[in-house]
Amino acid sequence: MTGAEPPDHGVRPASATSGYQPESSLPSHIGEPIVKVEGIHKYFGDNHVLRGVDLEVRQREAVMVIGRSGSGKTTLLRCINFLEEPTVGAIEVDEVRVEADPLHARDRRHREQIRQIRLRAGMLFQEFNLFPHMDVLANCIEAPTRVLGHSREHAIERAEYYLEVVGLAEKRDEYPSRLSGGQKQRVAIARALSMEPKVLLFDEPTSALDPELIGEVLGVMEDLAHSGTTMIVVTHEMHFAQEAADRVVFMEDGVVIEQGPPEQVLNDPRHEETTHFLRRFLDR
Amino acid sequence: MTTPSATIQPPPLLAEIIESQRQRRRWFRGQFALVWVALVGALLAALWATDNIDTEWMVTWAPFIVGGAGTTILVCVISIVLATLLAIFGAIARMSSNAILFAISSLYVSLVRGTPLLVQIYFIFFALPQMGIRLDAVPAGILALSFNYGAYMTEIFRAGIQAVPGGQREAAQALGMPEALVMRRVVLPQAVRIVIPAIGNDFIAMIKDSALISTIAVQELLWRAQRAGTRDFKTLQALLIAAAVYWLLTIIFSYFQDRLEQRMARGDR
Numbered sequence A: 001m002t003g004a005e006p007p008d009h010g011v012r013p014a015s016a017t018s019g020y021q022p023e024s025s026l027p028s029h030i031g032e033p034i035v036k037v038e039g040i041h042k043y044f045g046d047n048h049v050l051r052g053v054d055l056e057v058r059q060r061e062a063v064m065v066i067g068r069s070g071s072g073k074t075t076l077l078r079c080i081n082f083l084e085e086p087t088v089g090a091i092e093v094d095e096v097r098v099e100a101d102p103l104h105a106r107d108r109r110h111r112e113q114i115r116q117i118r119l120r121a122g123m124l125f126q127e128f129n130l131f132p133h134m135d136v137l138a139n140c141i142e143a144p145t146r147v148l149g150h151s152r153e154h155a156i157e158r159a160e161y162y163l164e165v166v167g168l169a170e171k172r173d174e175y176p177s178r179l180s181g182g183q184k185q186r187v188a189i190a191r192a193l194s195m196e197p198k199v200l201l202f203d204e205p206t207s208a209l210d211p212e213l214i215g216e217v218l219g220v221m222e223d224l225a226h227s228g229t230t231m232i233v234v235t236h237e238m239h240f241a242q243e244a245a246d247r248v249v250f251m252e253d254g255v256v257i258e259q260g261p262p263e264q265v266l267n268d269p270r271h272e273e274t275t276h277f278l279r280r281f282l283d284r
Numbered sequence B: 001m002t003t004p005s006a007t008i009q010p011p012p013l014l015a016e017i018i019e020s021q022r023q024r025r026r027w028f029r030g031q032f033a034l035v036w037v038a039l040v041g042a043l044l045a046a047l048w049a050t051d052n053i054d055t056e057w058m059v060t061w062a063p064f065i066v067g068g069a070g071t072t073i074l075v076c077v078i079s080i081v082l083a084t085l086l087a088i089f090g091a092i093a094r095m096s097s098n099a100i101l102f103a104i105s106s107l108y109v110s111l112v113r114g115t116p117l118l119v120q121i122y123f124i125f126f127a128l129p130q131m132g133i134r135l136d137a138v139p140a141g142i143l144a145l146s147f148n149y150g151a152y153m154t155e156i157f158r159a160g161i162q163a164v165p166g167g168q169r170e171a172a173q174a175l176g177m178p179e180a181l182v183m184r185r186v187v188l189p190q191a192v193r194i195v196i197p198a199i200g201n202d203f204i205a206m207i208k209d210s211a212l213i214s215t216i217a218v219q220e221l222l223w224r225a226q227r228a229g230t231r232d233f234k235t236l237q238a239l240l241i242a243a244a245v246y247w248l249l250t251i252i253f254s255y256f257q258d259r260l261e262q263r264m265a266r267g268d269r
Ligand SMILES: Nc1ncnc2c1ncn2[C@@H]1O[C@H](COP(=O)(O)OP(=O)(O)OP(=O)(O)O)[C@@H](O)[C@H]1O
Pocket: A044, A047, A049, A067, A068, A069, A070, A071, A072, A073, A074, A075, A076
């Protein structure tokens, strides 16, 4: 990358809670904050995996989270939609705010709040997790009809639209077992989009794929990013991060070390840990 | 010729190998059938040699006895369905973090597995009337079999539910599906597929266990055999017929179960 950096960046505080970008440097397409991760800590037993993570994601922003294995990226993503209950902190998605409450995780009100968050944050998994006993279309209309209460016709219409978006309209009647890994992940994306969430969470969506199938999934994701889908993506695909990210977040040992525009974090990192991580990447 | 034809197996040899393999398999099957026929034939011949077998009686009474198979099958089909439903609830309750549900279901399983089926049958038919609950023989038999098999199948279903990959539940939850919907629409349908072979096994076992409800006068296969046999002092003949029918039923259902299992194995998973 050429050294054409925005001039007003200044040095960010080195603390784990380093802020997001100053408003003035935001690209114009980016809107108001829609996801807020506030002081999240997560313990697995004695293992302190997330050590105070703060993160804000704005509308139409594509945030890529990088960091080495075990740094807590997956855990962070799973805490955002409460597949893991955070130990301390709060999550807010589209004005639904839920405080970590591990002791009362089974309270009805708390669970309903969590469900409201999940409706607003679609999740994509490494292993796709399509429902094998339903065909592609059924996968995509199951939750819209039964959870959102949409009519079947409306749900089918939306599902077909999103299958078109991921380029798999002609597979609507296939069962997942007859799809390639890349197609499965694209269907999973269509399934998540069919719920019309405010933000998509991707956890290494291509790491279970054969190399030749990675491109088709990243392509879809890049299109989504460029068309203004808000997303948080945990990824090891650096080229993709550089192309599609509005912001890159580097995590280590359960804290955010550094974040900023991809050309800055990936090409001119401010922190030694980031440099270290990226250099390791080169060696592989 | 540019193709190196010398390196390709000459077709005649391959055909020969296939043919010899086929022959060996045919020979194996032939031997197998032969041994079965010989053994069963010898058994029957030995019986007939005792000169106690009244073939004419058997021919006369066979239709009456075999007719009991209808009741046997009907009772078992209804019972396996009810047992499956009980087992689904039992399994969900046993995996629940609700102490009351857990306690009820584990008591159920423990009680049923800790007592003989025959005692359960007697209890329902002979003891419940003392408490003012009077059931006809057939409903009592069905109740006993469902109740008993439901407990054993609870464990099967629990294993089946646990065998559904955790990612399935998570994906459903992530779509905002409430717990009950996740179970009903995503986990259970997959668990049922996993346990269908086991249900088939239990159905076949139940066909045989259902002979016990002859003791409360359900007019199924064994009851009819005993009824006819004792009437004419032809118990041996009557039981031979009953045993043959049970055997045949299990062979038939095993065959269907095998086919079902094969189909599931290459099904959409
Ligand atoms: N369910 C769990 N129970 C106990 N420990 C867990 C659990 N999930 C994650 N951990 C631990 O939390 C730490 C962070 O794991 P996490 O999966 O978030 O890392 P990651 O950054 O996603 O790594 P990777 O790049 O390998 O996916 C690891 O030490 C892991 O062992």
